[in-house]
Amino acid sequence: MKLFQPASLTEACEILAGERGVVPMAGGTDLLVHWPTRASEHDKDYLDLSGLSELRGVRWTEGELQLGALATYWDVIADPQAARELPLLVQAARLVGAIQIQARGTWAGNIVNASPAADGVPVLMAYDAVVVLQSARGREEVALTDFYRGYKQLRKTDDQLVAAIRVPRRGYTVQQFHKVGSRRAQAIAKVGLALTRSAAGWRVVAASMAPTIRRCPALEQLLETGADVREPEALHAAIASDTSPIDDIRSSAEYRRRVMARVLFAALRA
């Protein structure tokens, strides 16, 4: 293993531009899980971001919430403004592992880890978050909705680092997040659903229902038209069109589809 400990974001970007296959590390909660059992993880080179104060923190501006690349779940849970204004961020953060993970895990790490079962990504996507990428070549912004091209495939090049996440401040008339797991604590989602409605329209985001976290255009269209949804089954066609769940160790595709319909139906009734 080679370990890089840069003193600034500029240095970090120079390292990523000059070296191949370097893995940036923030809180390490996803990366270290494999250290004891997979020796190959020790052969990788790591870029330790934890010392970069410019990437820390949660900042509110007039128009948006800015999460630095090192902002943790706990940073958001502990921010009273977040609970008032963007409550789904707090709800999702409280369902990520428990305090020991919330204190270390970062929102940016959740995005680049690209798990289809992520908890932080669906709520960020339902709030139209934008990913700020930094490299030695400059700065680029990508809407989180467009950030995934396929399973673990990111719209980000190897020399780019997630520097921040921008979440617009808006008024919402609907804000819901639901996570269905095997148990309430320390579980990974079998089905996740984030639902918002603002002047920008409906956002329906599904987790654990496709190779990536994704918006559901057919469901959003259905809600935009004001369709009267009288039973969960009325959502099945749109869910079938928007998602492609699989059978795996956590659940079955059929269970996920049916549960998503029921969870969304209940959320719309709430």
Added chain:
Amino acid sequence: MSVDSAFGIHHSAFSVSFTLNGSPISVEVDPTDRLLDTLRYRLGLTGTKEGCGEGECGACTVYLDGLPVNSCLVPTYQARGRRVETVESLPPARLDPLLTHGATQCGACTPGVAMTSCWIIDHPELLATHAVRELLAGNLCRCTGYDGILDGIAAAMQARP
């Protein structure tokens, strides 16, 4: 020890300095060492236990800058310049309410449970938004059924000045 001057590049063992249980220390570590390993095998603080080794069970809970973390998921190099506290930092009397309320049986989870419990007891303001059970969700115990732990925490919080 080998350090390239340009970017702080470490290939092999190097020195990391941090504050451990109130005292500054420096320790030689390998880049692959987890904080859990450094505490137990380099510093001899074996109170911190390894349970699952993947951030699920909480047996290895320590405080990093005052917050409970799984030391099995912290690379030691990230402790650089920070504050680490282990179960050895708890005065024995703090365990009394847990012991008298049946918060421990086999003991495998106890160091981690004691750390998270004392963190909750020291931060009563958290109970405005969180239930004790939620704050304790990262510490798995297969003996007590948790009620003894919750009773011990409640007793300790009532006894606070």
